[in-house]
Structure formats: C-alpha cells, structure tokens
Amino acid sequence: MRHIISVLLENESGALSRVAGLFSARGYNIESLTVAPTDDPTLSRMTIVTSGSDEIVEQITKQLNKLVDVIKLLDLTSYPHIEREMAMVKVRVDEAGDREEVKRLADIFRGRIIDVTHKTYVIEITGEGSKLDAFLQALEPFPVQEVVRSGVMGIARGDVALQV
C-alpha cells in the first residue's frame, strides 16, 4: 500500500542523506521525497511517499525514528489528510489553435499560465498526484517540453498535528 510519511527532523547538514541512505541501504521504495525548513529554521519537514506491506512500512517508520536527527514522524495515511503536489509544465503552443486549446485545458484543471512567450506557455497546477497525472495525460496531444513536479506534501486534517 502507498503511504505518506511526514517527518520532522533537525535541520542539519547530512540529515537528508541519512534518510535517503536508509531507504537505499534497506531496499525500501521511495516514490517521492520533499524537504524544506519549517517556520522554525532549526527544523526541517520532510514528506516521503513510499509503498510496501504493513510489516515493511512499520519497519520504515521504526528505522526512521531510530535516526538520531529525526524528532517525530506521522504516517499521514492513518489519518484523514490532505495531499498536494505541484507541477510546472512547459508546452509549445505555436501551432494554430493550440494556444486556445491548451489554455482551456489549464482552466478545466484549475491550472494557471504563469509564463507566456509567442511559442510557449508555462502552466502551474496543484492537486493530488492523480490530478496531475490526468492533466499531463490531457496534454498528451500537445508538444510538452518540460515537466517539473514538486513531489508530494501532506498535512493531516483537523486536530492531528505534527509538531515538536
């Protein structure tokens, strides 16, 4: 099963490589990993999307907790939660009619065009990973030049909070 694990860790150099190294050394899957400092600059928050049986995911959370730099973690998948990913897509729109069609698609997916030249658009879109996938699929007939995805971030709904 797919799991989204949020981790609070010390914002120290090397902390990221400890986590990445743990996943490769123990052969755990890693679908995406995002990390950035939080409002407290001594803390980083990382979101890891992984998959595995219940036993494996239990081991993953235990092994993460065992890392000295890790302060706390939450398997968001065990709670009602919100998941978001952002993508920026560069599409060529120099064929007749493409400008209108691509703009319409972006609107349908609530994307925004954030850069325009006479040849290209850059479209920004956020949502769950599946929405981004659907958008990219919808863009298939058009000459997509570049796709950059942020990887997943997540947060629990309601009272559940991951904090120090």
Place this chain on the structure above:
Amino acid sequence: MSETSASSTVLTGAEIFVRSLQAEGVDLVFGYPGGAVLHIYDALYKQSQVSHVLVRHEQGGIHAAEGYAKSSDKPGVALVTSGPGATNAVTGIADAYMDSVPLVVFTGQVPTSMIGNDAFQEVDTVGITRPCVKHNFLVKDVKDLATTIKKAFYIATTGRPGPVVVDIPKDVTADSCEFEYPESIHMRSYNPKTRGHTGQIRRAIDLILSAKQPMIYTGGGVILGKGSEALTEFTRKLGYPITNTLMGLGAYPASDEQFVGMLGMHGTYEANMGMHHADVLIAIGARFDDRVTGNIEKFCPHAKIVHVDVDPASISKNVKVDVPIVGEVEPVLRELIRALDENGGQPDADALKAWWDQIREWRGQDCLKYDRDSELIKPQFVVQKFWELTGGDAFVTSDVGQHQMWAAQFYGFDKPNRWINSGGLGTMGVGLPFAMGVQLAHPDATVGCITGEASIQMCMQELSTCYQYQLPLKILNLNNRYMGMVRQWQEFFYQGRYAMSYMDALPDFVKLAEAYGHVGIQVDKPGDVEGALKEALAQKDRLVFLDFITDQSENVYPMIPAGAGQNEMILV
C-alpha cells in the same frame, strides 16, 4: 596541558578535546597518529590523565577499543587520522555497529577550508561511515567541539549502544574558544526508552505463566544492558529452560542445569529442538538473527512470543511477535519479576516436568560429542582443557571460523562480559586486538584468544603492540591448515571442491611469536596439550603463542544447514 591554558578557560580545539575526554572519565585511547591529528597528539602528550595505546593498524585500534568496551562497563575510545586512517578504521566501526558496541571514534579531517577539494588524505568520513554508525558528526567550529563530544558519548552509551564517529578538521583543533564541558545533555530528537509498558508487562506474565513448553532465548542485549543478574533471578524463579545466542553467552551461567546451551546454526540439539517445540518463547535482548532462526518460515511454528528489546526496530523485524516490550533489559526484567510476584500464579508444574523430561531426552543425544581417543589433537579438546585449567573464569576472545564455534560450545561461560567475539559482522582478525583491549581493561585477568591460523594473520601486526605494552595474552591457535569453516561448507555443499580454503605457505608461528618478542610453543600431540596450556598460564607476564596442530578434517557439529528449520540439524 600547559600552565596557562589550565588556568584560563580559553583553549585550543586540541586542548578542548583532551579536557573533554578527561571530563568523560576516559583513561585509555587506542590510536594511530597522522597529519590531521597532530595538534591533538601534542595536547595528549602534555598531560597524563588520558593514556594512549599505540596500535599497529587502525583496524586493530578500533577492535581493541571494542574489546575494552565489551569486557568492561565503559565505552571504547579511538583516535585516527584522516583519509587512510579513517578508512582503515571502517571495518572495526562496522563490527561495533553490528554488535552494538559503545564506541566513540575520533577521526582527523583536512582543514575546513579544504574540504571537498580532494585535499591530501581527504575522504568523506561522515559519508563513508554513515551506514555503519549509530550517529556521526563533522565538527565545523571549535565552539561546537565540547558539546559534540558530550553528545557522542551520550549517544554511544545509551539506548541500544553503538559506535559514534566524530570527524574533526585540523583547523578546528588549532582554533580556540572558551571551554566549558556540558554537565548534561538533552536532545529533543533522541530519547531512548528505559522502562517497559506496564500493561504489556502484565500481558507478558499471563502468557509466560500459561506456557506448557516454554523457552527463554536471550542475546547480547542482556550483556550490554547489564541484565545478567536479573535474568538469572527471573529464570530460576520460573524454572524454565534457557538458551543464549552466540553474543549472549555468559548472561546465564553455562554450568547451571536450566541452561540448554547455545542455539542457532551450531547450537545444541536440545536448544534448537526446544525452540522448535516451544509454545511460549521469551526473547530478551535478542534480535532473531538469521544464524539463530534458520529458515524463518519454519521458525518456532507453535510459539507465542514475548520480546523485550531496547530497540523498537528490532521488534517484529524478522519474526512477528505477540507481546512486544520496548525498554532496557535490566529494568524490564526487574518489572517482570515484580509482576510475576504480584500475579501470584505458578508455572504449570506437571507440564513443566514433562517438558524437562523431553529436553533431557534431547540432551541425551550428546550432540557435542567428539572422538576423545584420537591420535590427532581435537580442537574441542584444547578448548575444553583451557576451560578446565582456567576454572571457566578467563576472558576469552575469538576470531571467526570453526575455532570460534568450538570456543562458544566448549568454554562454558558462567559470567557476562567474558566472551568477546564478532557475531554480527563475523570479522576475521578481531581476536588478537579484542584481547588487547580486554587485557588493558583487566590487567590482572587471564585473557585467552582462541583463533585460527587464517584469522590470526589478519591483525598479526598487533603482536608488536602486545610487546610494547607487555600484554600477557594466551593465544591458542587452533591450526588446522585450512580456512576450516570454508572447507566445511565446501565439503558439505560443494562436493569437496576446496577452492582457496587451504592455507598454503603458513609462517612458522613459533618463530613469528619470538620475532615479536614473545614466547612461541608448538604442540602436535594430544598428550602435550595440557602441559603446554599449563606452561602458558604459568608465564604470567609473557604473551605465549600456542600453535596447536589440530585434526584437519574436524567439522563443527551439530549444524542447521541453510534453508533448514531448527529441528532439522545435521548431527555427528
């Protein structure tokens, strides 16, 4: 330390290093100098509180620090230079990691301004050691040095112990700042659990008392957690059979009736059969290693399992358990004893009697028997004699191979911290440097190193260290002219194709010992074994290297072959 620096609190990094070790109560550092640590060596030179043992290879230094730590209640401390000093230390660090040995290893590093430039003797020590340490640090500012050292000792010695590497660039040892050693340390990201969960303790006791065919299985965690006394009390109260892992030998007295021997690949028949047929398994400070479980699919098919361990990640890692208890072994055992008393229930006496009858029947198999009338020296006989002559009270280190298994099978350890070997990593070469660390921690004790002619050559150079520090080790080289353990597998599983397992062109060990300034004795007749051992033990202040020419064809029995269950042992 110079007068001025002692009176003022502004110190150089090198002085801070030394003062921090003093504050930690470190009396011994194992090390090897080099460019990046010369300021530190200079500061060590100027004081006498912390002694330094000069090894002959950094690997030996780390293993010696391990031996020191494993046999005492203090962490081992080592100091090596950057680059090759650090890479030579890696095997020892990995060994300590696998066996959870509390170690603080200081590595020199090139100056901060040169890091990342492929400078002379630069390696990314933090990167190289990351997967085999409990934690590591690169100290970038002298102001962080004292706190980092405090953290390193705290992390290495608490929770599940392990090695911590502190990488110190040369400029940090030259820079100076105010020195104050923190009295205590709090880390928001690291709070190992000590006491067990009360509800779980009660559930465990209910399950334990419901057992008809119980087995207590304990590992190195009991020794590391100083839980031996509590374990003995708990086990005697219950009257249940107990088995120890290779790393856990000595946690329960081997001479006691309730002890059924070591379990696992070369464990006893009665221990492994007992495991296989157990209905309740009480696992304490053990980690269900594959050398213990055999084929995991066939492991303890009937048992409900209680597992006590300080490391939550060890619980339900290989085998799903029914009652997990996270906490330090000693306090948890005390809580278990208390809960047992409060419960007031008793084990099922009839069931237990029947169970013991069954175990005695398995014991009757005499699975460790060997030919006592052989014309050739049987390695088991040498170990048994050594046990007899030392009253079972020596410290014994070993290397890796058949001799290690015979040492574990035939030297009955009645006390913890006496049996020092490499279980997790299985590192050939550890025996001699382990023994040095043990002897330095226990200057008056008898320290034996049971080794093989292949293993001993992997850290042979340390014989020179032994001479410098006058360490009167007794080295028992069970010389079968083979990498015996490899040969045994080739005999059993590769139709006797002995690829590269023959030790050709062996040195003359007697002359070699003598060349290093020690006493060497070769023994090739069974009748001379006892006399030679006695002579070695009588030479109280000399290292004696006993080269026993043993039966080449001897194999370690019994054995659980790969893929088999614990009830599928190959017997003699």
